[in-house]
Ligand code: BES
Ligand code: MN
């Protein structure tokens with residue numbers, strides 16, 4: 001589907017669906033009011049009859065019965081008050097879905113309300129909502145394929161800022177959709193070696209460097225933690241390293257690190273039936289988000305060197321699997337006593353964090369579906385955010401004002417460090433049940449080489465059990481939008 005600008009679009013536009021907005025009242029926007037006048041007040045009457053509230057996410061589809069060149073009107077509620085990025089995404093996602101479900105192939109939309117956001121941001125948010133709201137994963141579906149699809153979506157407008165907004169939306173929404181795809185593909189299709197191939201393809205098309213470290217290379221680097229996790233699987237582990245270099249002089253070096261357990265059985269500490277094993281293909285969501293983010297950097301002209309490092313392994317149970325009690329030596333020389341083979345994410349990240357710090361990253365951000373405890377703490381939509389640098393944590397939270405993702409700062413209490421002190425080795429890989437997300441983060445901190453570091457435990461929001469405002473069931477692409485917003489904000493400031 002293409003999203004473009006259409007100069008001079010108005011109520012005389014011939015189209016399958018003309019999308020207008022309304023605030024509670026209902027108060028139609030100018031295009032809606034013009035349409036209402038042409039229909040002798042029938043549009044306003046229909047909104048009243050349907051008790052249309054105008055809240056964000058509400059929609060009403062009205063056939064025009066030949067009285068307008070547009071075959072139907074789609075009214076989207078935008079809520080009272082000033083438009084917000086997330087409100088615009090939700091409103092236009094709902095409007096696009098309603099138009100699609102009504103059978104429209106071609107949609108023309110009024111310009112989104114801009115308020116203090118400015119035109120570029122308003123178009124960008126609305127267009128992101130359209131693309132993300134219409135996302136579907138149909139790769140494996142041979143029956144009951146949806147027949148309704150929007151082929152063309154035009155926004156009224158012609159300004160340069162509107163055009164920039166749509167271009168940015170395309171880059172970001174493509175990246176988020178790509179991250180969703182990576183999660184939604186089954187683990188039999190995306191295993192570490194295949195993920196590395198996909199990364200090579202991304203690198204080739206997006207102009208990134210890509211180096212893939214196989215087990216022999218990992219052995220030579222002393223990456224004993226990721227090697228141990230990968231040992232039980234017939235699919236070998238890979239450490240995938242992408243580098244983005246800006247076209248001008250780089251204004252700093254940032255490291256993004258992702259956990260990519262392409263399937264997490266729990267290993268010898270096998271996850272029981274009923275614990276959501278069938279969703280554990282999503283345990284590579286952090287790595288997928290990093291790969292997807294890397295893909296969008298050039299389009300957004302990010303002025304930093306960015307290392308994207310993905311620790312890919314499959315946590316399986318077999319005669320060659322690592323065991324509880326095993327002692328591993330990580331790349332930074334620290335020894336780790338395995339308490340649970342199901343606490344594998346922090347092991348692969350240990351080596352990936354050290355590796356990335358040693359590439360010269362001045363700050364590190366990792367994303368990982370790391371702990372069930374983070375879901376217990378913040379529920380299915382919340383990301384537990386940790387960091388050793390308050391300014392970095394604050395910047396990530398500030399980026400969510402644009403992305404709309406829910407990040408919540410959590411403590412790195414030094415008192416809990418003793419929970420992960422090893423008996424026979426330096427560290428143990430589990431601090432037990434209580435504060436499980438915190439002790440996992442404290443474990444990761446041991447491998448950050450003292451660099452400013454932030455950790456996003458995305459175990460909850462990486463996957464959705466239900467259709468939401470602008471994502472379907474399954475992979476959400478969570479984190480991509482926040483990372484990109486973080487980088488853009490930093491670029492605008494420095
Ligand atoms: N991948 C899981 C965490 C997870 C759980 C993600 C549910 C998404 C949904 C992780 O590898 C894991 O198994 N963590 C353990 C750690 C424990 C053994 C210390 C957990 O949270 O139970
Ligand atoms: Mn696990």
Ligand code: ZN
Pocket residue numbers: 261264283342344345369370
């Ligand atoms: Zn895991």
